[in-house]
Amino acid sequence: MCGSRRPFLIAPWIETQNWLRDPDAVALLEKNHLTPALLLRNLLDSLRSPGTGSDVRLGYMLAINVYDLFSKQSGEWVFDPAKLGFFTELFLEVGRPVVINLRANHFVGEGPLIAELLEDQSSFACLNDGSPVREIYYSNAVFAPTFTLDESVPLNHYRFGGFRRAAAMLSEFDRRHPGIIEAVTLAGELHHFLAELANPSAAGCFEGAQMTDYSPASIRDFRRWLRSRHTDVRRLNERFGTRFASWDEVDAPGTDLRRDSTAPLWMHMDSYADGHLPVFGWAELPANCALQVYLDGAPVGQADYGLSRLDVYEAVDWLADSGVGFRFDIDYRRLSPGPHHIHVVREADSGQRWLIGHRVVFTGQLAGSAEANVNFPGLDDLPAACDDRGSFAWLDHPPDSLSLIFNPYAAEWQAFRESQVEALLMKFAQIAVEAGLDPRKLYSHQIMPQFEGSWNRLAFALPPDGLAKDLLTPGIDLYGGTTLYPGIAKFVAGKSYAVPEFHPRMGKLISKDVFRRSLEYHRDLGADFLCPYFMALRRQHGAPTDLVNPLDALLIHPLNPALGSLFFYSALVEFLNRRA
Numbered sequence: 001m002c003g004s005r006r007p008f009l010i011a012p013w014i015e016t017q018n019w020l021r022d023p024d025a026v027a028l029l030e031k032n033h034l035t036p037a038l039l040l041r042n043l044l045d046s047l048r049s050p051g052t053g054s055d056v057r058l059g060y061m062l063a064i065n066v067y068d069l070f071s072k073q074s075g076e077w078v079f080d081p082a083k084l085g086f087f088t089e090l091f092l093e094v095g096r097p098v099v100i101n102l103r104a105n106h107f108v109g110e111g112p113l114i115a116e117l118l119e120d121q122s123s124f125a126c127l128n129d130g131s132p133v134r135e136i137y138y139s140n141a142v143f144a145p146t147f148t149l150d151e152s153v154p155l156n157h158y159r160f161g162g163f164r165r166a167a168a169m170l171s172e173f174d175r176r177h178p179g180i181i182e183a184v185t186l187a188g189e190l191h192h193f194l195a196e197l198a199n200p201s202a203a204g205c206f207e208g209a210q211m212t213d214y215s216p217a218s219i220r221d222f223r224r225w226l227r228s229r230h231t232d233v234r235r236l237n238e239r240f241g242t243r244f245a246s247w248d249e250v251d252a253p254g255t256d257l258r259r260d261s262t263a264p265l266w267m268h269m270d271s272y273a274d275g276h277l278p279v280f281g282w283a284e285l286p287a288n289c290a291l292q293v294y295l296d297g298a299p300v301g302q303a304d305y306g307l308s309r310l311d312v313y314e315a316v317d318w319l320a321d322s323g324v325g326f327r328f329d330i331d332y333r334r335l336s337p338g339p340h341h342i343h344v345v346r347e348a349d350s351g352q353r354w355l356i357g358h359r360v361v362f363t364g365q366l367a368g369s370a371e372a373n374v375n376f377p378g379l380d381d382l383p384a385a386c387d388d389r390g391s392f393a394w395l396d397h398p399p400d401s402l403s404l405i406f407n408p409y410a411a412e413w414q415a416f417r418e419s420q421v422e423a424l425l426m427k428f429a430q431i432a433v434e435a436g437l438d439p440r441k442l443y444s445h446q447i448m449p450q451f452e453g454s455w456n457r458l459a460f461a462l463p464p465d466g467l468a469k470d471l472l473t474p475g476i477d478l479y480g481g482t483t484l485y486p487g488i489a490k491f492v493a494g495k496s497y498a499v500p501e502f503h504p505r506m507g508k509l510i511s512k513d514v515f516r517r518s519l520e521y522h523r524d525l526g527a528d529f530l531c532p533y534f535m536a537l538r539r540q541h542g543a544p545t546d547l548v549n550p551l552d553a554l555l556i557h558p559l560n561p562a563l564g565s566l567f568f569y570s571a572l573v574e575f576l577n578r579r580a
Contacts, residue, residue: 009182009529010519010576011059011099012047012556013501014040015536037093039537044096048576056523058576059097059182061500061531062087066104066162066187067114077113077158079165088173097182099529101445101500102166104159104428105188106142106197113158118143123155125193125213128254128269133212137198139549144193147420148217149427163187164431171436183529184437185445185475185500187428190421192461200311204454206271206278206397211459213420214254223250225416240409242266253410258403266409271458273410275333277402279303279342280453282312282324283356283385283393286348291356293328294343297376303328303344307453308481310505316392320510323481325453333406337364343379344395354385357395361402396454417461429471443475443528445500448491451482473528477501483518489525499530503554507564515564515571532556532572 016036029035040060048058064087071080091098108114117123124132125144133144146153151160167184174181193212196202212218226247230236233244241264244250253269279293283305291303307325330342340363344356358380385393425444433439449457450464457464474497476488483504491497499522504514522530535556553562558569 006528007055007057008523008527009057009059009097009099010532010572011061011097011182011529012044012532012572013061013063013101013534014043015534015538016062035093036537037090040090041094041096043535043537044094047573052577054576054578056576056578057097059099059529060094061099061101062090063101063103063188064166065107065109065111066102066159066166067108067117068111069162069166070113070158072112077116079162081165081169084166084169088169091173091180092177095180098180099183099185099498099500099531100170100181101185101188102163102170102432103188104163105190106145106193107137107188108141108143108145110141114141117155117158120154122146122153122215122217124215125218126215127195127210127212128214129210130214132215133193133195135195135197138551142197144212146215146217147192147213147424148215148221149423150217153217160427160431163428164435167432167435167437171438174438174441175436181441183441183443183498184432185443185498186425186432186472188445189447189477190425190445191447191449192417192421192459194456194459203449203452203460204456205459206456207399208256208259209271209456209459211269211417211461213417214252218420219250219252221420222252222413222416223247225419226250226412240266240412242409252413253407257405265405265407268405268407269410269413270405271456272332272402272404273407274414274458275331275406275408275411276458277330277332277361277398277404278327278457279330279344279359279395280307280325280327280397281344281356281393281395282309282453283326283346284324285326285346288349290347291326291328292345292347293330294341294345294376294379295330296341297343297379300330301328304487306481306484306486308451308479308485309453310480311454313481313506317508318510320506320508321481321484321514322506323484325481327453332361332363332404335363338362339374341374341376342398343376345379345382346385346393353382354393355379355382356385356393359395359398359400359402361398361404363404363406414458414461418463421461422463426471433471439471440473442472443498443500444472445475446477448476448478448482450491451476451478451485451487453481473497475500479503479533480505484514484521492525494526496526496528498528501533502530503533503556503563503565503568505554505563507562507567511564512567515568516575519571519575532568 069083070077125146135142194202195210253267255263255267256270257268292299303326305326306323308322309325310322313319313322339360342359346354449455449460504518506514556565556568
């Protein structure tokens with residue numbers, strides 16, 4: 001489904017939480033005959049005055065959490081149209097194009113309805129030890145919600161039911177007031193959950209990574225999914241080496257054999273059990289060079305380059321751009337048991353070569369075997385790409401002597417986990433369409449692990465080619481080096497897309513032009529809209545070096561130096577006021 005090809009829209013994400021939950025702020029506005037809509041209109045007008053001639057439009061984005069749209073009446077939670085009415089009245093009064101993030105994912109807020117739902121264990125997706133995930137992501141309450149689509153589950157009754165009612169109201173508003181609702185993104189970032197989501201290194205955790213969803217409802221859905229693919233349990237056992245007596249006994253793989261060697265092979269699950277090994281690192285790569293990956297002395301492919309590595313950017317003072325990551329996934333499923341050698345080589349068009357790194361991994365057995373000492377002339381004797389002459393490169397992964405155990409049943413489990421994410425987004429999309437929302441205005445709202453250099457993509461379990469492309473226009477969230485990643489052009493393949501969340505997050509003075517270039521990049525690539533994250537009708541809390549809420553580092557404001565947010569503000573003003 002392609003979105004409309006209207007002129008490029010910049011729609012800053014506007015924080016609204018303080019409007020809804022702070023009675024003192026509401027009272028102050030009323031006392032001074034002000035409204036949130038008037039304040040928002042003034043904020044947008046400060047970026048560009050109405051009537052300014054430009055080939056770029058200016059709007060805004062608001063997030064609406066479906067869990068916040070219920071009120072308790074006679075002891076029962078019911079959808080409250082007045083709560084959504086607050087937003088539709090705001091849209092009408094502001095009078096600019098709005099992108100709505102109709103949210104029903106793991107960001108749940110702290111309302112009384114969600115407090116009750118979080119007391120019900122059926123609400124949770126569980127880790128492989130059976131424990132639910134409930135955390136604070138900076139100042140936001142988050143949890144791992146169940147992936148089952150069963151609407152008898154209380155959580156689903158409210159998230160799908162609230163989504164259905166909200167979508168119907170927005171559809172009716174769009175019919176009565178055409179031209180205001182630009183797009184609706186569904187339903188916030190959907191992916192399998194990682195414990196310690198607020199930990200900056202959690203997304204790059206491979207060893208000992210815990211994954212969802214091992215809840216009883218998810219296992220039941222897995223059994224049904226397997227049954228649709230394998231007909232009977234006997235064929236399942238023959239194919240995967242399992243020994244289930246009936247479908248009711250079927251379980252998911254969830255044990256790392258490197259930690260518990262007594263478990264059967266079919267139980268093995270870790271970050272590599274599906275048969276793929278990520279090889280990644282970072283490098284300074286001139287235009288005339290490529291990164292070649294060798295396996296046991298033979299070339300197997302060139303690594304993708306330009307992936308985001310904000311950790312490297314922040315650690316290296318002189319580095320102006322975080323898009324220095326590289327990655328190549330090795331399919332090791334058919335490799336013979338024993339040691340295997342991986343070399344990553346920087347190769348110039350001139351024929352010059354430099355060794356970035358060499359690792360030995362072991363397949364089908366535990367590490368430490370003999371015969372790992374093999375020399376590869378022409379590779380092992382190459383000059384180092386990182387040396388005292390100032391070259392810049394490093395191979396981060398895999399760790400040396402890593403044991404790889406392929407479990408075909410784990411690959412089946414991984415395919416199911418990806419199907420869960422796809423099915424959940426499709427459920428929201430179908431609800432939106434059935435409620436009457438214009439399909440041309442519907443977008444996904446997804447993170448892109450494949451654009452990040454060091455993330456554990458298996459843990460997120462997102463389909464690698466994007467989600468629900470046949471029903472939704474892709475909406476891709478971009479931070480850091482992903483904002484300028486060259487591979488986006490290949491991903492969108494000339495079709496419509498949008499960016500519901502966007503911040504380059506590069507705060508060095510030498511990176512100042514990144515902000516303007518990233519805006520131009522997506523305008524030229526044909527994005528329908530882009531939503532800078534974030535702006536607010538308040539000042540940041542605390543000093544830039546001591547933020548009360550760390551997310552305030554992303555507050556786009558002319559006096560906020562954190563993460564280059566002041567550069568972003570200036571770039572937006574310049575970009576929005578350029579003449580057509």
